[in-house]
Amino acid sequence: MTPTRTRRHRRHPPVGEDEPGPAPPAAGVDAPLERLWHELRSGPEGLDERDAARRLQVQGPNALPVRGGPSWPRALAHQLVHPLALLLWAAAGLALVAGTPVLAAAVVIVIALNAALAFWQEQHAERAVAALEAYLPAGARVLRGGVAREVPASEIVTGDVVLLAEGAAVPADGRLVAGTVELDMSALTGESIPAPRRAGPHPPGPVLEAPDLVFRGTTCTSGSARAVVTGTGAHTEIGRIAALTGHVGHHESPLEQQVRRVAWLITAVAVGVGAAFLPIGLAAGLSFSAALVFAIGLLVANVPEGLLPTITLALAAGVRSLARHGAVVRRLSAVETLGSTTVICTDKTGTLTENRMSPQAFWAPATGRGDPTRDAGAAPALARVAQRCSDADLPDPARGRGSGDPTELALLALAAAAGLDTRAEARSRRRVALHAFDPVLRLMSTVDETPDGPAVHTKGAVEAVLARCTRLRRAAGAVPLGADERDEVLAVAEGLAAEGLRVLALATRPATAADARAPRADVEAGLVLEGLVGLFDRPRDSVAPAITRCHAAGISVHVVTGDHPATAGAVARAVGIGADGLRVVTGVELAALRDDDLDALLGAGDEIVFARVAPEDKLRIVEALEHLGEVVAVTGDGVNDAPALRRADIGIAMGASGTDVAREAATMVLTDDDFATIERAVAAGRRVYDDVRKFVVYIFAHAVPEVVPFLLFALSGGSIPLGLTVLQILAIDLGTETLPALALGREPAEPGLMDRPPRPRSEGLVRPRMLWRAWGLLGITSAVLTTGAFLLVLLRAGWTPGAPTGPGSALHPAYLEATTATFVGIVACQIGTAFAARTEHASLRSVGLGTNPLLWWGIAFEVLVTAAVVYLPVGQQVVGTAPLDAPTVALLLCCAPLVWGVDELDRWRRRRSPTTPDRRTT
Template identity: 85%
Template structure:
């Protein structure tokens, strides 16, 4: 090891701060080079060949066949512009999601001048001595100089079974097979060790592999997949309608050119150009909003899944509670119960074990903030109050062997040198430690055998403390021999002497009870899955409102004896459950059973062994503040504040985003009807009724006036009562039959009646009769241009009414408020400006085929907006009266 340290100009105490800072400037950050590549042409190409774009390409082709090259060119321009807009929005969304990594800075513990420090992993340099513990990600390539760990090398080798790595000799051979080397991108699944860093950034094994790796392709979310299927359906309907009405138009007396123009109109009118990019942008906006509120979602598709969550399986410590422990009570076999601050004579005997059996560091103004498990920090605080030396350097100096905390065994042990000789120190759950004890400590320091009555007294004291919501730990020890330094764990943790119990208080978070109540109102069931004592877990669950209608408590031993059918029946029954003393593999079993009975499950976790359950759940939620790197990597969402209330906010945001997608789907689909009706009227009348809208005017509507209000609807605040509805069924698609009825049957038909009426009114006012010529050179041509302009302006006015109507699906607009979405007002303002430009600017008039309207006609058309909104408002009022409380469910 001396040679390795010499080559790296380092030492067992690590680097000093000045040397580390200098190396960081020279070597650069410990990060993989950003991948470049020419992926953008492929992304842009996708926008040019998606179903709706293909429909427009077909329209451009028909325009060429019909001998209207200007129209063909206009359609192509629209395709290119829309593809460019969609491409920009998709890239913006991907960059926004990638930038969320800043919310999850990876940190690691290193020795700087012999003192343990927690620093960003990007600041690790060669020569640093890194402290590796269970659950930590290896921040850089290195060689172990002390200790042993189990490492998951699957990221590099594909081997799923963790391999052992131990400090010692370095035999020749492939680096990945060296028994003392660890690599960036891998994780420690067990043990504790120190490693000196030999390579960072691109100069690591995973950096070498990354340099050979191409760009990862685009993966659509389930929502995007659903919408793409809808787009193909729209394309099929448009093509089918055009093919069906083309011979009808010919039979009715239309020329072949007029029939092709009719087919082009149907194709263009049925294309909701902004649908796909608007959905992507809405999902990305939801992800950014969640990140600002403490929930970092790792992929866009998770936002839609959040909205359909039916069950939350939450841990207790740190999620329901503050995760800030402090000693509240002590109990010793000789003196019974007491308080740490009032019964100082009982503290030293417990503090000796707490001082030694720990991996945490208390805050030290001379060194830096503390770090470690909150339970261990609380025990160290107990030891510090007793006047013992709790410095990590002292603890490490005297430690001879360590058996790290095992989540299955629920205990930890160390073998340490003490003034009285070598000793074993053990802490853990009462059941786990009590079973390894054969004696109890007397007041004079001697030992008494632990008999049946003594065990009953310990368990009674445990139940009393746990019933008050305290986390109860047992502390034990015994003199050690040299054989204990190399003996198996089972042998070391045997023949122990019980020193006593410590009750630690972790108060429930103030935000949790209201969040649980909102989950219940939303029809979401909340189960507690914890390794804590059943009585403690039940007390905390009841204090935050979980199980208000009847709480069941199931221990890990009972769960282990259940058959799968029995577990399914337990979970399918009404009411909430506290699963206590649950092993990590049992958490996975609970999640699998919930999924099997049809629930959409969000589950929290923070440890290495929680990773399978996090991956199996529909939404895996890792703790960002206290969780391990393994858990964060396995999760779909990471809580930066570890707060249960953030999960509830994320569910609410998921519902809001999904509902907003539906809002602008209704908004976009509603405009197809008034755009299609003029062409159907033209075809069915055999040309006796002229076209009430031109293809270029449709393009001006779909691309110029429609897009910004649709984007604004994607940012709509949550509708009142959104979290008082049942979760969305897993199988329910983004588009429902009722949405189509509302878009086409209510909003669309109303808009079509108003705009077609305005078109005919302007013509009739000029003396038109069916079949009268309106083409260029005819006496009625100017009146015809005025009529089509009125149709164009009328559809825009109906768009404004539809935008306000689409803001709510159930509630009235009054409950939402007219000004609660200022982006919509900006979008409508832009829409009005574009419309005015198309109608009154001479250059636009020549291109689009419009003429200026008089003030009376404009005033009449503006009435369309409140009429469309009013008809929909009445329809929603009718549905609210007919279906009171349908959307509610009692959990």
């Protein structure tokens, strides 16, 4: 929404009371700058550390107020009305109609307990996702005592001097005191066109339109400037809007939507089966009450109570696991999408390489090639451009990286080797004008005062700088730049790029007074080429193995970079991209391709290096890949990468070197900027999705042995007594099944996880093979074993079909033992199913018995609950069980290895089969 504009010179009570008021602008924000400094008790060099600490204690952190009451009542109520809970409510109603209030009360208790467990798990998942913000603390560059340093945005106070640069988020409301920037103010005004802001006198007019004010929640799209902070936290424009904004509702991920559809399917099946078999029971001679109990049993047996919360918790656990490995995922849905990624479009600098530039070589037309560590003094004009045309800060060459862009730090190292002053404050005092780096022009220029008079200093891509040069510097002075000289420069640049170096051209010219305010195109014209600098950015050691694993997983990797084609191609080959064929396409060639030609190029199967491309070209590449049906992950770090990051299935921003704009647009943020982290994230996404399927198989498998006793009872007209009571089913589904299912959600990756092709986009959560395995293999095996145990106990006591087994009959004690044997047998089959479900293809031995300790704890809990239900008098009275003798228990314990063994043999058969549907290749 567009906020109402506030009047200045007014004081307002703090936001957070009954009615939020407009943000109070600082007193005197429209006053002359000298008066503003006086009122804020600050100055151009910012605050000192002690003063800033005192103000932070008084003003509080620079954070938006949290409004609104707790949302837990709504979340808890939601757990009582989801499809599976509604099914249980229907079962409780049927129990009342059947005249069994004890059963109805038991079902209601199960609903309440399951809702409480699901609520706890959902809250745990929400806290896990919310805690991820700690992995990416928002920071800002401020002047403290005249020294630039990074501080958390929450520690900024009024009077701080903030350094704004392209891609940075404005951390607080303030007034510009130096420089010019363009701001994306769409969060405040809804306008998508960047608004120019320039330091100068404050004119009258609306606050949001003031040309010298900046606001929290906006982002700097170009330029650089300094601003003094006039408002923090709730006392900002965005703070006022936040106070008026309600909470944001939860958006289900595609996986959660699939699971909800599965829940409705289960509901429909359960209701349909119960309704269909109710007349069958009546026709077989059952009373209406007995037939209703039979229908209730079918309903309860078909409800996997823990399905929805278990999936939510598994996704949240996957998100936390990714964060610990350097990948902060902002949405649960990203975990699912990562597992089906088919193409990765990656940047080069900082992702494939270490982003630690060092000057490796330079070339000057006057002196030829030189070594920056030994010969920097031989090209003084080249070193002066490297010194002036920079926004980085390397106060002491011995300290290492300093702060700022790695490319500029490397150029400053060249200047320092030539003995020049590289301090940022010394540069800024002599700077007259700045034209920040433009990723489309691939240039940066400054106008500076020098001992020889004002001069323009320009650096950028070789082709871009060379196109704006008319002369080059020889030993005798500047000479015209003809065709032969251009060919010479380009040949040198090609040679340096072929060595894997990033090549920059540096140029200069004398400036005039008009250049201080002249358009950029006029400033960057008529330049004198001073030479070239080759910077080396070593490939990360972890990238080549990660690329190999991506190829094994059926994932293609394309490089999209603004770097030189030869440099980008050399780095790509060094890390293994394009091992089966690498194509290099320049931005000029890409622009000449029609959309269908680009589709054909990307669909040919070769991995491609797109070099010298503009950021908007990345969006076109992503759109073409998605048009071909690919699931695309794309990396980016700049402001202009935001459209591609938003459009991609998985937008991946750089956390260490990326801009705030890119991080906000991305689905995932790499805290270490390492490509290997992307590969690990894809593997984690596949693992989480596989784990979801594992406990779906585990939960579905138990429906068959729970339903079969009711079917035998109904189809025999009561001649075969009911082999399992409804209360025993509830004890299984709620007491013994839940923890092992949760443990399967934390199962480690199955061997060969990254050796199979990506999951098709159209593939649903539940596949026919899973249903066959759960219901047809594991379920039927468990039903045969448990039904056999039930009949064996009855026959051993002398039972014959139709003999009475109700209370007061001679066979009633034996009947209680028989139903208890069914109950214990299902629990034993659950244990076997849990071990079988740990892998879908591989053998259990390849996974290892002890690699999931949570499963062992879950099984231990399962055994303890079963023992309590069978042997404690309270459990016997509530659930209707009887103690079992040792031979019967020993026999039932054999169910676990038998169920697991049947599934292990089936997986062994499928592994030996030359072609199986689950092992298809691309």
